[in-house]
């Protein structure tokens with residue numbers, strides 16, 4: 396066996412781009428997949444035989460806020476408006492040094508769940524360093540807010556540009572510019588005024604940066620956009636903010652304002668109306684679906700079945716640990732698949748479709764499918780192994796159904812990004828999780 400070669404072997408291989416292979420192995424060299432084949436008799440140090448397990452591409456978490464991980468459980472309000480107000484107040488009280496260890500612990504939770512690519516929206520900007528240090532692949536969207544009259548759009552854009560420069564410098568320092576790309580997230584229509592939304596769109600277009608926007612998430616947001624009424628409108632009136640509501644639902648507004656394009660990710664779209672879905676399909680946007688967050692915050696169930704029928708790419712995301720409770724993408728997957736069945740009375744998407752959304756479809760939505768998303772020769776070796784030892788896996792003939800209905804983070808035996816093992820059998824390689832945990836509890840103790 397050639398030096399530096401690793402062979403991963405298991406009872407099942409799910410290439411995603413093709414049918415499952417029983418009893419197979421993946422040959423990895425220099426971070427690349429060089430062969431996917433039936434089990435050979437190769438032996439030696441470089442062979443890792445997982446036995447009863449499924450080898451598959453690393454999971455793609457399509458939407459997250461890693462920096463809020465440490466705030467989990469500190470805020471359990473509903474409905475959505477009360478929840479987000481409480482989060483804003485909580486954030487304001489947190490020391491700036493909190494975000495880095497908080498996000499590092501979130502990244503660890505993702506890696507232990509088999510995630511190899513994460514799309515993260517960040518206010519503090521720590522995500523770039525965290526993803527780079529953790530060895531993850533991903534997209535970092537720098538958040539933008541601006542609903543009060545001051546600072547003006549030009550000042551906010553100058554600040555955004557400086558923040559992006561800092562993120563670029565961080566990625567360069569960690570030699571992670573290939574693995575991690577940048578974008579901009581004008582947060583939502585109730586936190587970003589119309590002129591700023593348009594200015595950010597223009598800026599992102601000039602800079603070649605993709606956008607991520609939370610839209611059509613809650614009934615409060617829809618009421619604000621349609622009729623200038625409800626909790627958000629009352630808050631703006633109390634704070635003397637002059638909000639000109641567009642008199643259309645949120646996604647229709649974004650469409651009419653020329654914001655939507657194929658480089659835009661809409662987060663949630665739980666309240667998307669049929670006409671808005673047609674606008675989304677025409678403009679080529681993708682959707683990040685975060686069903687546990689939506690359920691927890693009483694914002695409903697996104698019309699995934701209808702969106703997919705229109706050809707809108709849908710990826711799964713955990714959203715933050717504050718709203719979802721955990722960053723276990725398997726929990727998200729199971730909840731998503733079952734809630735859609737319950738809501739749509741349809742067996743579509745199929746189990747296989749859901750696993751595709753978590754891997755190859757996700758990679759396509761982020762434009763990285765030539766590199767990752769499936770187990771194919773020439774692609775980067777972003778691979779996970781899921782053990783199928785537990786009783787609940789027995790007599791499950793379909794590996795896709797087994798993954799959707801049974802798998803959880805604790806079953807993940809290996810997480811590999813570009814041939815580098817980040818996690819194996821409960822141990823993190825490289826990421827000092829205990830140090831992050833210690834600095835976090837020290838900070839929290841100081842700020843009690």
Ligand SMILES: [Zn+2]
Pocket residue numbers: 458459460516609662714715
């Ligand atoms: Zn979010």
